[in-house]
Amino acid sequence: MDTERHPSPRHTVAILSRGDAAARREATPQNSRFVRVFEALAAAGIEARPAIYDETFADAVREQLLTADGVLVWVDPIHQGKTRAALDALLREVAARGPWVSAHPDVILKMGVKEVLYTTRHLGWGADTHRYASAAAFAAEFPPRLRAGGPRVLKQNRGNGGQGVWKVETVPGADAAIRVLHAQRGSLTEDIPLDAFIARCASYFEWGGCIIDQAFQPRLPDGMIRCYMSGSKVAGFGHQLIKALIPPPRQGPDSPDAQPGPRIMHGPDAPPFQALRRAMEDEWTPRMMKTLSLDEASLPVIWDADFLYGPPDADGADTYVLCEINVSSCFAIPDEAPAAIARAVRERLP
Template identity: 50%
Template sequence: MERSTTVALLYPGDRAMRDRADPRESRFVTLFDAFESAGITAEPAVYHDDFADEVAAQLRRVDGVLVWHNPIESGRRRDRLDTMLKEVAQRGVFVSSHPDAVLRLGTKDVLLDVRELPFGSDTVRVDSLDQLAAQLPGRLRAGARVLKQHRGCSGVGVWRVEAIRDSVQLRVRHAQRGSEEEVIGMPGLLQRMTPYFETTNGGHTIDQAWQPRLVEGMVRAYLIGDRVGGFGHQAVNALYPGQDGKSAPPAGPRLYYPADLPQFQYLRRMLETQWVELLRQRVGLPREHLPLLWDCDFMFGEPTPEEPERYVLCEINVSSVSPFPPSAVGPVVSAMAEALKDAGRR
């Protein structure tokens, strides 16, 4: 009897969730159903460091694994998980996203890597608090900046900083949900930035120029390998500024659209024909390590005569891309089937 192809969907949870192993209580019901329809067995691989060895044994017997796990989950880093994923990948299990892809694409360092590419922007690496204190005031004279910790999620460690005219005070806002704008001095800013310069947090930050057109929203392109699988548009995001002296509005929902949405076809064309390849080459990522599901957040850039439509990369999400447009489900399943076939696992 021919062995069926099996994939695991790995996501964080507790002991009780792992014991139940119920796809219906996960975020990925539609994916489980789509794999079943494609003749591929999909099983939950609920993960926690406390039972990592048990998960590792499970992954060694499957053909492929799709991973959803943030850089920090419930206060824990994913170091042990990454070691485990590398080990099972070396045994021939197809892993996406591979930890090497996460490190090359999924940290804020990618903004420095691409600053000279068509979707890049004015970006600087800051290696110490002293460097930040010495150089940031000069950059603020040209406009607001956004300081970003090396690696994070959900807006944590992302700060908009703006100089106040004829004052040494700064207007500062954290992108973490629920944060309010503050007016503080440089010492206060340095105090808030101190944790991001610790070695365990990457030892540096990234300083990116503020994009004034953020008030027009942010576009998220969902990619399956090098193909666009859908879009998300968020009209009001976490750093949306207040208007006319009023407080900034809370972040709004992200609305999801299929890949053929007319208003983003220029972005889709550039990603599929040029930008993904430019990005892959710039960060040194082998084509076979492009994630099966990842996304790029773009801000609207200032148009030029040569580029009437311009997009500026804000960040790339690789570790835990969810939710995603329904239009991406079928392409993800097809891409996994093709990857397993190429790897001789199907």
């Protein structure tokens, strides 16, 4: 074929995010928070178009997505009381009719939920982790586990922004009361009867299906390391001094000292994180894929694994404990990540 006279058709990708009708009408690549991703895709020869989603105009979004070769999705599990239940069904339908979707909802249910902390606890990034599959199991098993050890961290299976994540510890001299702190910004420490807290968590089984229970990591004040991945390769790192699950100072949760520090972004070659990079690329990600029955092509084009510092090893080197994997809406991202996303998209589109 004469390729100069008959060039290959240009691939098209929809970048999907949540918004209202006005945002949908006014959306352009230039006014999008994903503008750098649009630019990287264009440089790779891929035409990207914004696709703003809401349940009230889902039919129009469906028709738009069906005209694209691929769909990149940035939508939180929970946003202003709305979940992804309807969107996930739409994306499954779209993917079944031809366009490639990243991250596919079925992949999110394997690796982008808190249950992955339990399923992969044996890989080398795990901690003392348990799973409660029902409210009855939670009520029976959690109280003795809490009383037998130190503070615990409970996590609903699907959520974001600290929603449904709690630090729980016993109160000295009080058998029936516990001390809890929600991870959402602005939360205060609360002493509450254990039975009342168990009842408060019952709704988590309705949406997420389970609660995950991890040992609290004492080195939390040292910060969280976010390892950004594109497929199976590291695309960068972010280090942040977080304040979630740390009791606020006396000045209150809105005081300057209670606010998290900035997330300092680094490229994939940043020297402080090369041991973590080697572990992620050479050991943990391949073993995660095997455990979850995922292949390379199924991995999201952008995802991240959040780590806390564990206790130093016998040689004094840092260890890392996985506290979350983000797949649904991984953003902001390092400067190097848009190019990595574009390379992954180019490789996966037919």
